[in-house]
Amino acid sequence: MSLTPEEVDHIALLARLDLSAAERERAGRELSQILDHFQQLSELDTTDVEPTSHVFPVVNVLREDRSRPSLPRNEVLLNAPEQADGMFQVPRVVEAD
Amino acid sequence: MALFEFSAYQLSQQIKHKKVSCREVVDEFLERIDDVEERVKSFVTVLPEEARRRADLLDHRLAQGEDIGPLGGVPIAVKDLICTRGVRTTCSSKMLENFVAPYDAHVAERLAADGAITIGKANMDEFAMGSSTENSAFFPTHNPWDLSRVPGGSSGGSTAAVAAREAPLALGSDTGGSIRQPAAYCGCVGLKPTYGLVSRYGLIAFASSLDQIGPIANDVRDTALLLQSIAGHDRRDTTSINRPLPDYTAALTGDVKGLRVGVPQEFFAQGVEGYVVDAVSAAIDKLVQQGAEVVELSMPSVEYSLATYYIIAPSEASSNLARYDGVQYGLRVAEPGDDIIAMLSKTRAQGFGHEVQHRIMIGTHALSSGFYDAYYAKAQKVRTLIRRDFENAFAQCDVLATPTAPTVAFELGSKTDDPFAMKLADVCTIPVNMAGLPAISLPCGFHQNLPIGLQLIGNLLDESTVLRAAHAYEQSTEWHKQRAKLC
Numbered sequence: 001m002s003l004t005p006e007e008v009d010h011i012a013l014l015a016r017l018d019l020s021a022a023e024r025e026r027a028g029r030e031l032s033q034i035l036d037h038f039q040q041l042s043e044l045d046t047t048d049v050e051p052t053s054h055v056f057p058v059v060n061v062l063r064e065d066r067s068r069p070s071l072p073r074n075e076v077l078l079n080a081p082e083q084a085d086g087m088f089q090v091p092r093v094v095e096a097d
Numbered sequence: 098m099a100l101f102e103f104s105a106y107q108l109s110q111q112i113k114h115k116k117v118s119c120r121e122v123v124d125e126f127l128e129r130i131d132d133v134e135e136r137v138k139s140f141v142t143v144l145p146e147e148a149r150r151r152a153d154l155l156d157h158r159l160a161q162g163e164d165i166g167p168l169g170g171v172p173i174a175v176k177d178l179i180c181t182r183g184v185r186t187t188c189s190s191k192m193l194e195n196f197v198a199p200y201d202a203h204v205a206e207r208l209a210a211d212g213a214i215t216i217g218k219a220n221m222d223e224f225a226m227g228s229s230t231e232n233s234a235f236f237p238t239h240n241p242w243d244l245s246r247v248p249g250g251s252s253g254g255s256t257a258a259v260a261a262r263e264a265p266l267a268l269g270s271d272t273g274g275s276i277r278q279p280a281a282y283c284g285c286v287g288l289k290p291t292y293g294l295v296s297r298y299g300l301i302a303f304a305s306s307l308d309q310i311g312p313i314a315n316d317v318r319d320t321a322l323l324l325q326s327i328a329g330h331d332r333r334d335t336t337s338i339n340r341p342l343p344d345y346t347a348a349l350t351g352d353v354k355g356l357r358v359g360v361p362q363e364f365f366a367q368g369v370e371g372y373v374v375d376a377v378s379a380a381i382d383k384l385v386q387q388g389a390e391v392v393e394l395s396m397p398s399v400e401y402s403l404a405t406y407y408i409i410a411p412s413e414a415s416s417n418l419a420r421y422d423g424v425q426y427g428l429r430v431a432e433p434g435d436d437i438i439a440m441l442s443k444t445r446a447q448g449f450g451h452e453v454q455h456r457i458m459i460g461t462h463a464l465s466s467g468f469y470d471a472y473y474a475k476a477q478k479v480r481t482l483i484r485r486d487f488e489n490a491f492a493q494c495d496v497l498a499t500p501t502a503p504t505v506a507f508e509l510g511s512k513t514d515d516p517f518a519m520k521l522a523d524v525c526t527i528p529v530n531m532a533g534l535p536a537i538s539l540p541c542g543f544h545q546n547l548p549i550g551l552q553l554i555g556n557l558l559d560e561s562t563v564l565r566a567a568h569a570y571e572q573s574t575e576w577h578k579q580r581a582k583l584c
Contacts, residue, residue, distance in 0.1 A: 016438070017445050037403075038408060041405065053477060079425070
C-alpha cells in the first residue's frame with residue numbers, strides 16, 4: 001500500500017510538521033513500508049474481541065474540586081521561549097478590529 | 098577492590114557503618130566518570146557540584162545519628178526523561194535541550210527520600226524512540242563491552258553508566274523493551290515493573306498505556322533495592338496502583354524448588370540467533386537443576402506484537418507529543434511575520450529528529466478519520482489476544498523464560514539505514530509491555546565477549562517471583578561478576 005503525495009501532505013499538516021520536499025518523499029516511502037507491515041493484523045479475526053486500552057481495569061480517579069497550591073508563576077515562565085507581562089507570548093491569533 | 102566496583106547494597110552498608118563517607122563515595126564515582134566518560138558517553142549532564150553538596154549534607158545527617166535511608170549515599174544515573182528540579186531534562190532532544198524542570202518526578206522524590214544521590218542525567222534515544230541510543234540528538238553512547246557497538250536503547254546511557262561503573266544504579270524507562278534490551282546488551286540487570294507499580298508523575302510521556310519506569314543495576318539484589326524505593330502509590334499518576342508493597346529483597350531466598358518455568362516456543366523463533374537460544378536454554382537447565390520444572394508452551398499471538406506495538410505506541414506518542422508547540426517550554430522556531438501555525442510547524446520540524454517525526458506521522462495517520470478502526474482499534478483488539486496468551490501461560494506456570502534480545506549488541510551505525518532491522522531487536526520484549534507484565538533481563542552468557550540476556554517474565558504484580566528466580570539463577574553463575582573492559 002503506497003501513500004500518495006497528497007496523503008503525506010495531509011498527515012504532515014495534521015501533525016504540524018513543516019517538511020521539505022525531500023523529507024516528504026522519504027516520509028511517504030517509510031510510512032508506506034510500515035503500513036504494509038500492519039496488514040499482517042488483518043489475518044486475525046477480532047470480531048468479538050474487546051479492545052485493551054489499559055491492562056488494569058482503570059476507572060476515573062476523582063478528587064474534590066478545591067484549589068491547591070501550584071507552581072509559582074515566575075517558575076512556570078522560566079522555560080517559556082517568549083513571555084510578556086507574566087504570560088506566554090505567541091504570534092497574533094486574533095485579528096484586531 | 099575500588100569503591101566503584103562495589104554494589105549499591107555494599108556501598109550503603111559501608112556508609113551506614115561509617116567505613117566510608119558519602120563524600121568519598123561520590124568523589125570516587127566522579128573520578129571514575131572523568132576517567133571513562135570520554136569513551137562511553139553515558140551522560141547528557143554530569144552533576145558534580147550537586148552530588149557533592151548532597152553527599153556533604155547526608156554525611157552531616159549521618160554524623161547527627163540520623164538514618165539516611167536504604168540507599169543512603171549511593172550514586173544513581175537518571176535517564177534524561179525523568180524530571181529533576183533545577184536540572185536540565187532534555188529527553189536527548191533539541192526540542193528540550195534547555196528545559197529545566199521546575200519540579201521533581203515522583204521517582205526523583207522517592208530517591209531523595211531514601212538517600213540516593215543523582216550523579217548525572219543519562220543519554221537515551223530521543224523521546225525514548227529507538228533501540229540503540231543512536232537517535233540521541235546529541236551523541237551516541239558506546240557499549241562498555243565493545244566501544245564500537247551500541248549499548249542498546251532507549252535507556253542505553255543508563256545501562257552503559259552501570260556497566261562502566263560510573264554509577265552502581267540507574268533508572269530507565271521501558272515502553273517496548275527500553276530497559277531490558279540495553280540491560281542485555283550491556284550485561285546489566287534491568288527490570289520493567291508491572292504497569293502501574295511505579296508512578297510516572299514527572300516522566301516525559303511517550304506511549305501512556307505502555308510506559309513504565311524501572312531499575313537498572315549490576316545484580317539482582319541491587320535491582321530489588323531500587324525497585325523497593327521507587328514502587329508504590331502516587332495520586333498524581335491516575336494509573337498508579339494502590340495496594341501494599343511486598344518486601345522485594347525478602348523474595349531473594351535462592352529457593353526455586355517446584356517453580357514452574359514456562360518456555361514459550363515463539364520467543365525462540367523470529368530470528369533469534371543460535372548462540373542466544375543455547376545460552377537461554379542452558380540457563381533454564383540451571384533452574385531445573387535447582388528444582389524448577391519446565392512447562393513447554395505456545396503463544397501464537399505473540400508474532401503479531403511488533404505490528405501491534407508500531408500502531409499503538411506511535412498513536413499515543415502523536416497525541417503526547419502534540420504538547421511541543423513552542424509556547425510554554427522548549428524550542429521555538431519562528432520568523433518575523435509567522436502566524437501561529439507556521440511557528441508550530443517550523444518548531445516541530447526542527448526540534449524533533451527524524452525517528453520522532455516518523456513515529457508522530459505513523460500515529461497521526463493511524464488515528465486520523467477513516468483509518469482509526471483499521472489501525473488503532475484493530476491493534477487494541479489484537480492486544481487483547483496477546484494478553485489472553487499470557488493469561489493462559491500463567492494458568493500453567495509461575496514465570497516465563499525467554500531471550501531478552503535476538504542477538505548481542507550490534508555495531509554502531511550498522512542498522513540506522515534499515516529501521517525495520519532495528520525494530521526486530523525488541524521482538525522478545527514488546528509482547529510483555531502489551532500485557533503490562535513485570536519482566537527482568539539478566540546476563541546468561543557471552544558470545545564473542547558480548548553479554549547475552551535472559552528474560553524472566555512474571556504475572557501481574559508478581560515482581561517477587563521474577564526476582565526470586567533471577568536471583569537463584571544469578572547466584573548459581575559467575576556472569577554478573579564479569580567486568581566490561583571499556584575498549
